[in-house]
Amino acid sequence: MNGRKLAIMRLMDSRKKFTARELAERFGVSVRTIQRDLDALQEMGFPLYTEVGVNGGYKVLPNRILPPLQLTQHEALGLFLMIKYLQRVPDFPYGSMREHLAEQYFSSLPQDVQDLIVRMREHVTFIQHPGEHLEILTTEILNAAVDKKEIEFTYHSRNGSKTTRAYPIGIYYDGGFWYMPARHKERVLLYRVDRMQQLRLLDSTDESIPSLQAWFKSEDDREGAEVVLHFTEFGSRLARSDVLFNSIQGNEWRGMVPLEEFPFTARKLLAYGPEVKVVSPAPLQHAVREMLEKSLSQYS
Known part of the structure; x- marks a missing residue:
């Protein structure tokens, strides 16, 4: 990818909407050249669509492809190991992208670096709790916490199962399990995510819900x-x-x-x-x- 296409990607990410003429003037090339660049980016998978009319132009879809990283060889090896480690953490939020990301990232590396990674993989591994494939729950809980939304779910404990509502503060991973501290009525309770089922996002929000980091730092006022x-x-x-x-x-x-x-x-x-x-x-x-x-x- 040449420098102009990379710069166009970054500009699109910052402005969201633009016209071919605006880009042509910015980069000092013809409108036809810019249109060829945009066609090439679309063929690579960059999610563009066109809005017609006086205020129209090209726009990037919300789930856009971000610019590539520029890494040294040591950084590239470290990033690949981090991706492989995340593949072993069960129910990782947005985890469906992990295998795709590892394959796409690996295939984009120079051949000599790929060969080094193949040899390196024979000498390192990560052993984690297998999990119960509840990735969708961790993703939905995290999104609800960011938006300070209330959720409803069925929780299975030693005393049986019951449906409850709570405002999630966030999630954290400890000892092979994901945990969700959440405000239930006036108390903060701790739930294990693998014991949750049938999660549903509700419309109510509460802006007073703290972040997970703020909650960790707060005083515990329980007896x-x-x-x-x-x-x-x-x-x-x-x-x-x-x-x-x-x-x-x-x-x-x-x-x-x-x-x-x-x-x-x-x-x-x-x-x-x-x-x-x-x-x-x-x-x-x-x-x-x-x-x-x-x-x-x-x-x-």
Whole structure:
């Protein structure tokens, strides 16, 4: 692609509508030359259509093709690895484009770089949770969060299934699962996306819904208690890679935990087995013991 066609693409992206004469005057060429450039861009897949009339001209469709990246070889290799990694993250928003993007990007690279990537792929892989193919939900939730729209969905929990409404704050990926914090009435609740079904976008909006980043930084005003945990040396190493306990100091972790999160915290602690002990409070100790007793009862 020559420099003029690339400049035309960038100009179209910034202005949205233009005439062939305007482009011809801008680039110092004939209208016929510009029309040939536009025909070539359309053949490449650039989504143009023509509006007739006094105020008409060429316009780019909303789902337009953006200008190509100009990368060094190291950047090209890094970008390809990032694309391959995203292919392994289950239910990634807009994920249907990942395989297409990888193939299109790979085919546009010089042959020597393609050969290097083929060899490199034999020495690296990404292992992720397989997911349940709910990409459409993560995409719709993310769009609703950006637009501050309310959604309705069926949620499957330990207590059964029910239909609920909430304003999604956003989504985040942790431990192989997507999570959606959302405002339900006056509270913010956390939902696992793979337990959601039959999502429907509603018309109501709420401009007071915070962004996900703002929510992460906000104070948790739920009633809680200070939790003190003592880890073994091995448990401490595990805890430092855990988003919940990575603020551990030495072999001890202290933090405020909402009372309603005690069952979740107890289940997380069970995964550490003998590598952690709940020093306090007593209700969390009881929750851990109760789960252990239920597990042991299966073998009695």
